[in-house]
Amino acid sequence: MRIGDQQVPTLGVCVVTYERPDFLVRCLRSLADERPDLEDVVVVDASVASSHELVESSFPGATYVHDPGLAGWMTRSRNEALIHVRGDVVAFLDDDVVVRPGWAAALRAAFLDPTVQAVSGRTCNGLPGEESYHQPVGRLLPNGRLTAGFAAALPGPVEVDHGIGANMSFRRTALAELGGFRDDYPGTALREDTDMFLRVGALGGRVVFVPGAVVDHRPAPHVKGARFDxxxxxxxxxxxxxxxxxxxxxxxxxxxxxxxxxxxxxxxxxxxxxxxxxxxxxxxxxxxxxxxxxxxAGLRPLPPRRADDASRRIRAVLSDGPPRAAAQ
The missing domain is CATH 1.10.287 (Helix Hairpins)
Structure with missing residues (x-):
């Protein structure tokens, strides 16, 4: 699709999931109306049992990758998704979000600007007053704290330092240059999304919060333990x-x-x-x-580009294109 003289970037979507099939189905069904704006949908499932038929019935044609060995490592599941996804832009959604109409089109429009390398979309939690935020959205402050505000109903896009993992997108070329996610943030993988955005910024790429790319985050219970325990x-x-x-x-x-x-x-x-x-x-x-x-880490900052065997594989695939056969 073209807008004027510009080719609109294609969009691939990655959803990683673990033992939450009902929420995954809800997420995939919400993507159905976005299909005209989607190049690809990839699901990486670390659950014990396969949900291949469930995924196929919820979003026919989605690539389904089942690997229980990825359980407990969200970032490794995301890196596995990068091996399979197509698209000039790669979006990541949590399995417990529902996209609102126009989400995909808003992302594709944001990446028409060639300086934009990463986008965080608006992520609503259904909390009173969350549409207003009285600090700068998505900033790393001089005291080391992070501001949030990713549910804010701003009038238009704003530059940020970091975004939210439930609704984040990156230009494929940026992902290739970085070598994918640093995959050693354990537990619930907190800060792995922030890490990715900051690495994009360290390479000189613009990171933008786009309030028009909206999802509703309806949190599912954790498989082990309570949320925020x-x-x-x-x-x-x-x-x-x-x-x-x-x-x-x-x-x-x-x-x-x-x-x-x-x-x-x-x-x-x-x-x-x-x-x-x-x-x-x-x-x-x-x-x-x-x-x-x-x-x-170390006493000095780490280079933003990963340099190990896993990152080299990701870099090669993102540069040359994923395999066409879906994993089962």
Whole structure:
């Protein structure tokens, strides 16, 4: 499709899933009306049992990849999706979102600007007042904290530092240059999406929040544990330490300002019991993050481009095109 003299980029969609077939079906069915704007849909499923027939009935023609060995590693599932997906732009959706009409067209229009290398779409959670946000959306602040606001109903696109993993898109060439996702953020993979956006920015690419590319995030229960439980908070602190060390360096003031701020926040937790609980979570999470820095990061920032066998495979496939046969 062309708009004026410009060829509109084609769009491939990747959905990774684990033991949530009902939510996956809901997501895929919401993509049905977007089909004219979609080049491809790829599902990577780490569940024990295959849902191939369910996926085919929900979105006929989707590529389905079933690999239980990917369980517990969302970023590895995303990298596997990159081996199979077609399209000039690659979008990632969580399996518990529903896309609103016009989502795909808004993404394709955003990438008409050749300087745009990554897009975060609007992700609504059904919370009162979330359409208003009184800080800059999607920024990495000088104190190491991240602003959010990805449900904000802004009048138009704005430049951001990072986006939200439930509704994020990247130019295929940028994904190839980066070598895919860093796949060693454990647990619920917190900050792996932020990492990807910051790496795009480190290469000089523009990252944009596009409020017209809307999904409704209707969170599914976690297979293990509750959403935002202690485990989630531990992984969040651990992964944030790693994120900042990778992008600014383990000796950077940015990292240590963030750590100091986390411990100052302990006193705002409430009564003695809550203070003790937050202190424990903060201490364990931060120490855990610092303990892995010798192998996960370094004193200086890491290069944004991955350089291992897995990234070279991803880079080659994204440059030459995916295999045509769907994995079963």
């Amino acid at each position: 202690t485990r989630y908070k531990l992984y969040g602190r651990r992964n944030h330490v790693v994120l900042l060390a990778r992008h600014a360096g383990g000796a950077s003031p940015l990292l240590w300002r963030w750590i100091a701020g986390q411990f100052r926040d302990v006193l705002s937790a409430g009564g003695p019991g809550r203070i003790a609980q937050r202190l424990g979570v903060t201490l364990v999470g931060v120490v855990w993050g610092l303990a892995v820095l010798p192998s996960a």
